[in-house]
Amino acid sequence: MRKYLLKRILFSLFSLLVVVTTVMLLVYTLIERSVIFQMDDVWNKKNANDRASYEYTQYQKFGYLEYNDYAAFLKAKYEALYGADYTKNADFKADLEAIQDENAYLENASVQEFIQQNEAKGYKATYLSPVRSSNGKVKKGGNAYLLAVRELSPFVRLWKYITQLITVETTNDVKDEALTDRYIRVEKDPYNGLFAVVGSGTTHKYLLYFNGRFPFIHQNFLHLNLGTSFTKYRGSEITTVINTPTGNQIKTHTQYPAQIGTDQYVDTAIDFHSLRYNSNPRNATEMKQFPDQYTAYSYRIGGLSMIENSFVAGIIATLIAYLLGLPLGISMARHKDGWLDKIGNGYIIFIMAVPSLAYIFLFATIGTTLFGLPYKFANAEVKILAYVLPTISLALPQVGSLMKWMRRYMIDQMNSDYVKFARAEGLSEKEIFRKHISKNAMIYLVHGIPANILGCLTGAIITERVYAMPGVGNLLTTAINGHDNGIIVACTVFYTTLSLISVILGDLLLAKYDPRISLSSSKGGGR
């Protein structure tokens, strides 16, 4: 069994890899890349070479290619030679101007150096020659550009993605030579009196700490980099986006790290457990506030994060669905063609027949007008009430579907020989239904339980849109519409991992629930 499980996990990892490759090929090669400019105002306003150069910047941002710019190369070169005043240097100006002459630019030494340097690294020099009008003057946006471009092959991209998927924080993370004292040690946490693992030289100061926020113990040793957003969440990592709370800032009565041990207190929303290394020298105020270079921080924000929002609504809906749907399905089968069966069937048919979009709107209207429940998520005065309608909207179809299948399987089992036998033995109808038929009917439903629970983490598309609920359900759809390739890949990896786990868990649960089923070939004869 253990061998079978190991094999399944390995197969799953392999399929995850293939899924990522497939999706990367889909989004990076099958879709024409220029569609990203369809809605871009900046692109519309730019002309000629300015536009072409802007396209390269965007392509690099979206992960299609990598390029180096001649101007940036000159900046680095002369800054190293002459310091911050390099722009006043005559050689610099001459080198910068050299590319504006399309006939003689190749003779410039810096240009040659740039091209040779980049071609050695596998880049291809691309010259955008100046666009001139008939009188020889450069048109608007027609200035020449010299770039070195390298297309990213799918395999390079995949390799980069996999190697950067999990990063570990070490004491060598900070590249600042001024930092000499590097360590990771257990210290007493001044903010809660418990202990914490504190690092120096690591990106984060607190590597392991406790606080009052779920899941109460937090770590910064390992980071998951599923993918970076290019458009909607500018440059943010997707795991950060979905885990950042969506509420308001919470101020606490606390102290800056340098104030600890004194009686000075401040009211601030800064979360001092989030301190990160900042290589810029501290200014006068920061000198008073922080004892070291760990001065970058994020704020303490209330409310639930996107994924928590989706999960809370989803898991309550799933619980309601199982607690209501299964007993109702059993009762419907027991009193087949009775009034409960008729009402239940009516409900099932309603949920199936009316498109989800329509009944979500219908229930939203009923909930807001009859019960005064908040409609749009952000407008709710009592936050907990905002979850009521989305949760109900999510539970309604699930209850219907569980009722439907439970009834079907119960009825299929009702004429079985074991039921007749149980009846012949004199068992009561209640006992037969509860202990015999429902247990056998559940075999068919057990497999889906892990998928239903883990599925809550992926959110709901229509429900979250209708109630303007900040959840994860719409990440993928908005990413596809906005060509946010990083998020598309990240979402795919996230969804795939969840569903791979649910398939394995479902099979295990099925084999556990019904001992007649053997998963591995070794039992019950190989085939």
Next chain:
Amino acid sequence: MSDVTVKNDKFYFINSDTIQAEKITAPRYSYWASVFRVFFRKKINIVLISLFVLLILATFIIPIFAPYKPYENITDAKTFNLSPKAAMAYFGGFSFKWMLGTGGMGNSIFYGIMSSARTSLILAVICAAINMTVGIILGAVWGYSKRFDQVMLVIYNIIANVPYILVISVVVYIISAGFWSFIFALTITGWLGIAYFFRTQVLIIRDREYSLASRCLGTPIPRMISKNILPFLTSVTVTLLATELPSYIGMEVFLSYIGVGLSAEVPSLGRMIQEGQNAFLIYPWVFWPPVIIAATITIILYVLGQNLADASDPRTHM
């Protein structure tokens, strides 16, 4: 002991007839004949079938004589979002065309839902036919063979995990949005879910005692699948078909909502519902007709399917 005396003249001899003795007295049994006998015993099924035939005829015949022109009144802003009463007043008296009012572009709602329902019905039937056929055949083999199971699980894990919204977007993008490309997008991975559902069902039945016994007697795999396993799944198959057919109508609505549906030239219920959803409180006649027609089709198909599933259990044929 009682005193009843039985006289000998109450009995007589019968000659044994060897030819007669060889005949089987049980009535001829045909599975599907009994299924439909039980099915048509319920009067509601006959009503629903007639209603469905009527609906199909209406959705196929009306658009031939009265083609839906969504933009015919686009230049006349006074015709937008008229209630049935106002529309008939505006266009002069009662007419079938305007009896359900007008939509956001002065389009006739009645002609709209008729053309749209036809699109949705054809879409649902074609998609369900392709997906169910491929899904059931592959699912049966998949569930039966443990070796095939391992290969198929990998394939399933791969295909099922590429988000289908992404697949549909890419397909629609590459081979331009249209009716057939939409069907292609829905069926390219759609069969997999059905095959997987069947795999789990077959997995459960595969190791039952009667299957084990049958295998011990050397029954070949194709016959095992067609005689031992699939008949046992008839009711599940019919239930699945009853849910699968209408689900494409709902799917089309959903995809229209998120912006990857059928193209604008093809009238579809999804597009009509999606267009009506923003104004469903102000102009309810724009929103409800397509919802009701979608719901009616779904209800008919589902109830018929459920009753057929109930009738397909031979133990109810007594």
